[in-house]
Amino acid sequence: MPASKKEAKEFVKRWKKRLGAIPAGSNNEQQDTQKFWVDLLINVLGIPSNTIDSFVDFERKVRGRRIDVFVSDHNFLCEQKSWGIDLDKPEPRNGGMETPLQQAMWYARHLPYSERPRWVMTCNFGTFRLYDLDNERPEDTVQEFSLEELPDSLYLLSFLTSNETSRLHKEQQLSIEAGAYVSRLYDALAKQYHHIEEKDERAQEEQRSLNVLITRIIFLLYAEDADLLQSHQAFGRYCEGDPAKLHRKLVDLFEAIDTPLDKRDEYMDEDLAAFPYVNGGLFADSSIIVPQMTPEILEAITDASQDFDWREISGVIFGGVFEGTLNPETRHAGGMHYTSVENIERCLRPLFLDELWDELHEAEGERTAAKRKQALARLHDKVASITIGDPACGSGNFLTEAYRQLRTIENRIIEDELSEETGNAGQTSLVIAQDSPVRVSLDQLYGIEINDFAVSVAKTALWITEEQMLRKTQEIYVGYDFDFLPLRSLSNLHEGNALKTDWSEVFPDDLTYLVGNPPFLGARNQSKEQKAELLEVFDGAKNAGNIDYCGAWYMKAARFTQGKRTRCALVSTNSICQGEQVANLWKPLHDMGIHIDFAHNTFRWDNEAADKAHVFCVIVGFSREAGNKTLFYHATPDSDEDRIAVPRLNAYLKNAPDAFIWNRSKPLSDVPAIGIGSQPIDGGNYLFTPEEKAAFLSKEPAAEKYFHKWLGSQEFIRGIERWCLWLGEASWADLKGLPCCRERIENVRNYRLSSSRKQTLKAAERPNHFGTEIIPNSTAIIVPKVSSERRRYIPMGFVGSETLCSDLVFLIPNATLYHFGVLQSQLHNAWMRTVAGRLKSDYRYSGGIVYNNFVWPEPSEEQRNEVERCAQAVLDARDAQEGATLADMYDPKNETFFPELMAAHKALDAAVEAAYGVDFGGDEEKIVAHLFNLYAEKVGEL
Template sequence: MSATADAKEFVRRWKGILSAVPEGKNNEQQDTAKFWQDLLVNVLGVPSSSVATFVDFERKVRGRRIDVFVSDHHFLCEQKSVGVDLDKPEPRQGRMETPYQQAIWYAQHLPYSERPRWLMTCNFETFRLYDLDEERPEDGMQEFTLDELPDYVHMLSFLTSKETSRLHKEQQLSIEAGGYVSKLYDALSKQYHHIDGDDETAREEQRSLNVLITRIIFMLYAEDADLLQSHSAFGDFCRRDPHKLRGRLMELFRVIDTPVTERDEYMDGELAAFPYVNGGLFSDSSIVIPQMTDEIAQAIVDASEGFMWRDISGVIFGGVFEGTLNPETRHAGGMHYTSVENIERCLKPLFLDELWDELHRAEGERSNAKRKQMLNALHDKIASITIGDPACGSGNFLTEAYRQLRTIENRIIEDENGDQTVLSLDNPIRVSLDQLCGIEINDFAVAVAKTALWITEEQMLRKTQEILPTYSFDFLPLRNLSNIREGNALTTDWSEVFPSDLTYLVGNPPFLGARNQTKEQKAELLSVFDGAKNAGNIDYCGAWYMKAARFTQGKRTRCALVSTNSICQGEQVANLWKPLVDLGIHIDFAHTTFRWDNEAADKAHVFCIIVGFSREVSKKRLYMHESPDAPEDLRFPKNINAYLADAPDAFVWNRSTPICNVPKIGIGNKPIDGGFYLFSDDEMVDFLKAEPGAKQYFHKWIGAREFLHGESRWCLYLGNATFSDLKALPRCRERIESVREYRLASKSSPTRKLAETPARFHVENMPKGNSIVFPRHSSERRKYLPLGFIGPDILCGDANTMLPDATIYHFGVLHSQFHNAWIRTVAGRLKSDYRYSGGVVYNNFVWPEPTDAQRGEIERCAQAVLDARAAQEGATLSDMYDPNNETFFPDLMRAHRELDAAVEVAYGVDFDGDEERIVAHLFNLYAEKTAN
């Protein structure tokens, strides 16, 4: 439905709820939460799984509580009970305030970084919206009633618009910062003499360039964050005499890496003014610093004057810097910069949702003593959490985890001390960067990760200072982050990096499929799996799962990894997950396939999943994505198996024969002919004009495009032609010779071997009866994988799967929701498209055992599907099975629903098309079939 239609339903629902409440008797606090959650989720489209962290109810500020607060979108609402006059003052802290004045008080007393733009006052029946960006917000106030909400719902779009969120602004800043980084990178790289080479010197120069840029950007950040002696100290330093800047920078780096007490007391005053930084960022004196130019100096000055670096997100910082890496290097390592939204998809169900729930429960406690006790317990908890990332890249996951922990800690500090002057000398900050550990193979990424963490630490200290302005915090000198380790995670002993009582393990291991791995990576993978024979076809990230499973033995560590979706699809599932389950691992939560967009300049569009797993018993959460771009729908299944289905743990192995008594399946014909045997309509006509005797050797050709889109092609098959037949067909002989030459030129020895029989195909599948044909790859958008019949006169190409000697009954069951649900669950994928295979999908599908009457009904319904298709002249299978076109084919959709119902009856169940129950039932049948 549209937002307007959803709003009308919301109005109808809440008018009924409010009319049933006696006047003056509604529970303002409880009804406020229900009312706004309903509005946010069911009208404005906030995912139900995110609403708990999206909106704060009863947010405490200086001893008072905001009714509704959406920090990320700069909004707060002062909610009143039904019937309360929104213009009438009420006593608040010794004075009379209207609801609007109360909202203004909250806005003024929130930490500066959280102050809202939009205020609202509401009494369930009337909404008043104020924009604090206006000079006189009261004059621009917008008012509407509950009845009028459908006409005004667009005015609340800022609550869910990405453009109004703090995160969006941080992303925009990161893009702007990326421009300065890129300009600086280009100017500096020109001055390196050997950087374009492929030897050790070139690699050292590339590393030096990356480290140099990291140092420069940190100094730009430091001056904007008021960590240096003046706001433009570094920019001013670089502005003077560019041609001497190389030596000046080398001297500056030595100075800021030297404690003040150990410096030359007679050094230049400008240098002496710079603080001691430490942290290891400036300690490597071996890096190559090239000669500086006017262009380089100007790039630094422009970055200093043109951008406020203190506002950049430490989480996004990594993506900006990763953009300076050589693209080939990034591809080879399988690295993809991670957006904050996707990081939170991993961290929220792992531990953040639980922590925020605990904070909200503590803040909602009315007893001061009990609230203080709960807040202290939560503070103890977050201060003891340890988090490890064994593929930490530029530190995105660790940085966001730290930012969230410190945000919760700042809330605790605010709850406990925000309305009073702090006299205690004890440091209220207990969450530390020491709680974070990482392993990363790229040395530059390690430097970036550390820098991102330092930046985030400084930003969170600043937010603490907003809460406690009288308290003094020292950021410099930096501490060495030795817990972020350079190394190969697959050859490193994790127990040497992560504490034995590690709380959480998170990460985004490299996205490399089995075919894209180098020899070294394949060897690492096999080593992790102890050389298991089936491990070679597992994606590279699977090695991190096995390492995690072994590392967590005897521990309560909970894990969550972002992965290519193929590890939970097709034949990889059994090969990877059976050993994990044998080690005691089970899945706690998961996101099914979604599109993994990122914020880097060259966005990596990857289809991935998130899997949370441990040895602990926990409440299961399954975030279902109907399509890769759809929002998640949170479910609470009894179990999540390795196919990310609410079904028993069962493993579908690649099987050579069907598990039931049904025809064997195969692929279509595979010519390996260089295209010499395939013709368009016009090409065939021209060929036959010149050589009419070849007509008997032409057959209609059905590849995937021809099958789905109704295109026409022909195949010249000469495998059964004798020499005497071919004597009179010189053009056919030319084609045979062209195929022979094509095969001989191949780098593949099996293909060269095929040159001995050039008239025949590599794979020949030409049954004498009717066959069912369906494409081997099909869009995930289709509810039904299109199937069709072909006769023996048509040749099927290998882009299709074919079932020879098939009947209308086989067609009916294979075209039903039951079989399509099985496909959606166990089939492999190409990106997000289904990859149908005989060995995994067809041969393991458990067929029904119908009575004669049930079989007859399936056949009748299957024929009705074929008849409904035949009635649609001019429409292709692609047209008819496009979900966007369903309304144009009502008879076909009706025929499919009747077929689904008939097949469901044959299975002896009554699920009314509930796909989750269908999948669970099929897994139960499969488990029974394979029990022995």
């Protein structure tokens, strides 16, 4: 949210009250500094609370001293003093006397040059002084304001929330612009291919040629902006002229730049000879089809050359832009979705990046030069030895971002090491390089990818990122000259099917980290070939066929890491940690010694691609080493995450025992059996809206006794009126005078006979009955199969035998008010939220997983009576709300309008907790852990 003047006024009130009770100079500076700035950043400036740890550094070490407040991404540091301390008064520091501003400027000088701040502040809680170091004499242009003046001075702090200084924001903007150029060029070229819209081998070859051609063109556009060619805009100028000649010019150019200089025709045109040798395989394939060019194509190339600077495009975004050029059908069949930088970092940060940055800050913070030098050397050795593999690397997003991060850290180390040698922090550009300081290389990266074009894009993205990072090294280490061309072959990127490839033949034995984003394909969406691959990976294990396709990567990773210390992190569909899949996938992994180290629970997928993937994901980090656990908790799929340290993390991503919930045909506890409603299989002949029912009865009034209310999930929750015509008990004598009813029966018979399904054909023998007919002869509890994840409780209720229900609900016949009370409580809903499957993000209730595995309490008679009393109060509170549907009453946005119902639920929750002999006060984490313990005891897993 943006900075808020209203919140600023509240902030001023809070802190004036707090500081007014403290004598000047006597407050706890360190403790109050953090509270003060966290309050200011979150509540006033609108920094999301879940990002505050990565946004601001408190007590950042610099050569044995500590910066009070440091925001690297926004070039800001603050020297904070105690309440009432004179900001002009010198203090003993560093063997001398320094004012707060002099202290702040010492930090600014001794930070690595890449992190030098633009904005410096001194503050004593009551007064803020802001200095802009871009000014020649910042002390002459200082902006000063008091705590009381903060609401009217917020504009001075706008740089702390500006997207303009955010790397990610800039890259996203560049991706939008780059995508427009790529799309325009792609569309113009595609028109020139004759068979690309057909579905044969010629179309496939033309599509492949188009993909390769556009990759080459964009690489050359990048190369001319990055000064890798003979001159700026060399490629764009080469293409100028007659569009009819451009076809030949491109073919000749591709051949020339794939030929080493000493093997070229010495008489070739000067325009061609001027281009460098590129290599790397990007231009090696001479079999691609280059179509005839048009003025539209030439204009697209010229505009992309002249109007856009490709030099700063992110390698990650390059991959995403190009992945968007793949045929949409190919993308869907392969389950490919471009991963955003934010989501990549959700994997990489807890896997290893946070640890490396912490080590870098610790090394930079060592007090003595000798210790700093030793710590930096150890860290340099470490980053140069890390190896990373991606067994579903696609266009290289994960590998590219990982490499960029490793090289960013290495450049900081190089900068620190140079400043130690020169004794002149921030002046490393004076050093003349002799040998290359760069030790992190592309050889540390490994990948497997089935799509040949994606492999080509991944290599190109990595080459671009390598050049960018070498350029940054050159800025630090002036005189260090690197020959980027010709490109290396990047043989560590392997083209092949990851599920049929022996990973030990691609990845080194000492692989440090394995990351990636395997294809998102549920069990129902897999092709026969993919299903066969999955079963082969799981050795044909029972129930393996209902595991998501990405689950095969987990099993392959588990086998690959046997006997290794490799740590893994994969982005996956959230279904692998929900419902029946959990036991089928994770129990074998658990038995193999796999531990979950960290995880993001369900969040909505977001990416930079044009056709965004509307899926819900989890990220799971795992290894064979038991250690500290971290859960990144998303309260809803669209919310930011909160980071929680937990002692254990099971396959349901809960702080609970490693128990596995198998699909069970009967309840573990002594409770009524659960079943489903009926499935008409009627072609719509037996189901009626109120209007359709009235029209039918106007023709045949005597049929009214055969109409029954009809409930499915939506009818029950949203109060939708629907009716069914059930003729199962009607005799010929009854039907003889009901021609409309007989017509419906005949229609149903014909509908079923038209099916190829054996069960449906069998049902045609009794067309007056539903295809699957389950009609309890008693009152039953109705449970919707699917319900919104926003609801705290799945709405349940009672139905009599006169109401017929569809197979979109579960029915529990012979259930009592007590059973309703327990099922409608927070305890059962917490269990459901943990173990149920999902439809997108909505709860998908299950008899075999949720209900039958739920361990019921063993209450005293008094406790049972109390549950029943509270359950009746819930029903009474509902009945009192005339005109409100269950959807209205259980929508969290409407809770304030139904206080009696919410109070009744709160009392019921407490009564059910008491029946279990616990008092958790509604703490869902404790509830889930307790229920898992009861389950594990019940099935003998403790």
